[in-house]
Amino acid sequence: MQMIKQLVKQSWPLMLLATATGIISGFSGASLVKLISDGVTSQHASVVMAGQFFALCAVFLGTKLVSEFVLMSLTQEAVHKIRLDLSRKLIATPVKKLQQLGQPQLLAIMTNDIATLVQALQMLPPAFGNLVVITGCLAYMFWLSWQLALITTVSLAAGLVAYQLAERAPLRHMFGLREQMDVLYRNFRGLIEGSRELQLNMARGKQFVEQVIAPDSLAFKTLYLQTMRVYALISNLNNILFYLLIGLLVFVVPIWFKINAGLLTTFVLVLLFLMRPINDLLYAVPVIRQAGFSAAKIDQLDGALSAGSIDLNASAFKSPHKRSLVLKGIAHHYPAPTEDRQFMLGPVDLCMEEGEIIFIVGGNGSGKTTLAMLILGLYEPETGEISLNGQTVTEQNIVEYRQNFSAVFADFHLFEQLLEVDRDGMSERAMHYIQQLGMAHKVSITDGKFSTLNLSTGQRKRLALVSAYLEDRPIYLFDEWAADQDPVFKKIFYTELLPDLKRRGKTVLVITHDDAYFPCADRVVKLQDGHLHSITGKPQGVSNVGADTQTDHPHAASML
Template identity: 30%
Template sequence: MDLWRILRREALRNMQPLLLLAVLAAALNLALLTSLNDALLVLDDPEGLQRLLIVFLLSAFLWRIAQGWMMNAASKRMQAALATLRVDLLRRAVAADLPDAMAVGSSRLAQVAGAELQMLAQAVPTLVISFQSVAAILLCLLYLSTLSGAAVLIVLGFLVVGGILIGRSVIRLELMSETIHEAEGALSERSDHILQTLRECKLNRRRAANALADATSCAESLRKERHRFGAEYSHYFTISELTYYAALAGIIFLLPAVTDTDIATVILAGHAAAFIAYPVITIVASYPSYISAETAARSYLAVEAELKAAPQAVVPGRGSGMDDPFSTIALEGATFRHAGRDGTGSFTVGPVDMTVERGSVVFITGHNGAGKSTLIHMLLGLYPIQRGSLSVDGVTVGPDGLATHRDRFAVVFSDSHVTRQLYGATTLDDGFAEELLDLLEMSDKVAIDGRAFTTVDLSQGQKKRLALIAALLERKPVLVLDEWAADQSPYFRRKFYREIIPWMKARGITVIAVTHDDAYFDAADVQLQVDRGGIRQFIATVPAGGIPAPDLLPVSS
């Protein structure tokens, strides 16, 4: 069972105190039962009733304390385990090969680390109470055996028959739970699509109608599956109730018929059987929570397996990489293959031979889908080289050296997510940040407060400028930009190629930029053109003045 695999690994360490508290609470439950049963035998003895009342009240008080301790301990232990599981999943995602992490997807990771793990948190206290209920049932049966061995056999007989019927229902409930989980995922995907494309839906009624029809179909499927689950759970609960009533009826009707038992024993045995009802109902009522937790655990373990990486603590790299003594970074016969679904539709980049000299400006060009971004990921060490090699100064970068190699780069991807927090920045109190804000013309819109931007609520082009500022504040020797200028105004695009790139080069920063801006190819020292997954041409930079860039007046951006 997947739930128990996770709990044994994270939450059931040193669980003996919890289990002992559960047994103690069950024993105190039995003390309540025996005090009540004993009171039935001394109804004409006021002193005996008073003594048993004290026992009953003391047992109830101690049971309340034990129950509170048990639940608090279970909650504390589970929340600690939950925090560990969430951080471990993030550590696995960071440690995993990028293709594996991207295949899992950020939305699925968020779902597993959020709502689904919360199901585990809710299930553990319920499981502890269920364990307590099982202990209470066993103790009540033990007490019942002191009254009548035949009564125990009758109760156990009905419990076994009921257990078989309940077990069949449980199997059906588990299968339905899997179907519901899949249906919920399908509806969540459709809902997310609609919410992410509200503007497009408003502009195209056919698109909106089709998307809503698809979501409605998924919602209807989910409704039907949940209805089936509810009906089956009602059946499951009814069987459990009938099992209890049948056991109680067996005590009342069968026990006097098969044994020579006095009325007092039948009453006490019936009371004991009735006392079993509450823990039985507790176990039955907790089962849906257990099923949900089992499904969540299975999903969590599946994501772990797909990430193919153990959780690893991330050790901060060098604070400033400008003193890194490397001279060249090279790909030699390097190949990476994107595997399509079911092994079809794959795309291969390579074999590639390229060398980046330190301090140079390299433009990577080519049509969409040619493999430019994949080439960048190979150079960064984010995609594993499947054939050939990645080397620095002629030394191959092996798996153990990838983390150090990646520390050389600051990157602004085409889809970079800009956050207020400057997590990767080094020193911020030497005026460099203010210089960058002025250079990127953002001083009148954003400031730096502590280690964060004051806002990121800006246009797309301005967000890209903030991303560039954040990357430069990492003070790495190599800056990689993927279609950075695509979101900029004509004025600022010209400034980027004619002022900002020379400014970076003058400070010894190696610039590698993916670009389509052919009017500014002369800003590079080297241009590499990617075509159909390989570097088909190695083109020297267009001589200065060979492709004139238009003179543009500054405009608002």
């Protein structure tokens, strides 16, 4: 991966240290084998040989640990940087692009693929150490007898070629295995998020498990077994190869050449010693191969995400004058369920002023949420422009523009953590809002977090409202916030909380169907089939709405 290569380039002194200590460790291991061989063939043991043995053990262990610890730190630093880099890019990537990529694929990459990469990277330090040990042992064997070493090397090379040929079949399945993982993630997401619907219709639930999850899981199982069985076969054939090589050296080669028994004993000892590091290397191969496909998926996601910075220009969109948010001819196309009809929002012209409460109403599919996403800067209009305080919103300042909003969406996500909870008594303010919303007996603030999120949807929405209040942004948007509230808190929302935001000079946009509370709004904007159909309310700061706008309020003519 590019990020890992970059890290290696930046950390070359540590890489050099790991390489040097790994080489020393490898040759220490080879020297240990030689010393043990000398001890076995020698007639008399000596204190000097014992001292050399324990010294080599200390050098072997010490250098191997240093090499593995350094490589471990480097690989984990690489994974840490990958996680942070992807997280920063996810924040900077437009919401619509993330929706196109799909939640199952994103979750599979951020969890499964990174976990696979971590597992492979954890194997690299010992794999490097084993490689050095193998190299050192082969060098020692050539020093003892180049003829026997050549036979050994050719045999090992033949085994490696056979391994590469045998590996072609499982490699073909590796990519399919990774693609099948995306399918399983999508199925499990449906199982979890649709658990209520499935439990209300057990026949459908059984069908989903037996006819959707079971075949896909079976396909994954089949691919996995086809892949790993071949690797298991290769690994065991490798053991047989070693014994065949030892048999060749012990029983066949002496028929052709006269070989010293001590030399032959040393070669056999070295080969037996090499079995473990070579087996460990072969065991790591399928994991590293799998990590290669995961790394490709991570690179693919990395290329699809935006590289925008999340650092902000604090002075952007600030103005000494009264705040105004203006939409001028904005339009947005949205794919429709049928190919012959494409939904279009707009063109929309609308002006929203400081301290104004605006209700956005309309039937399902009229474009309310799409308009909200455009206003928030989470969708980009195909035509028209948006300006805040006289400054046009562009691709260069869109991130700063979004920082003027707080929103509670209909499908909101409630974060456990409260940001800057200790700033200016924010913890006390949070508890004040929690108490005002009737949640003090259930929730408190502990270490900058809500004490629990195990609440009903309506109660969790109240906590989301608390989080939005604490952000203290100039403009607020609430998408069907009151839909999950009982009549008491619905009334508090419309008659107490919204007027409080208005008194504080906030611009408040509310998507709602609660027509009984329409008098609480300064204006009611009605959408129908993607167009502003009517605007009712006080004659305040409304721009040209467009030719198709109708009115049903005495002041509408003057507003338009």
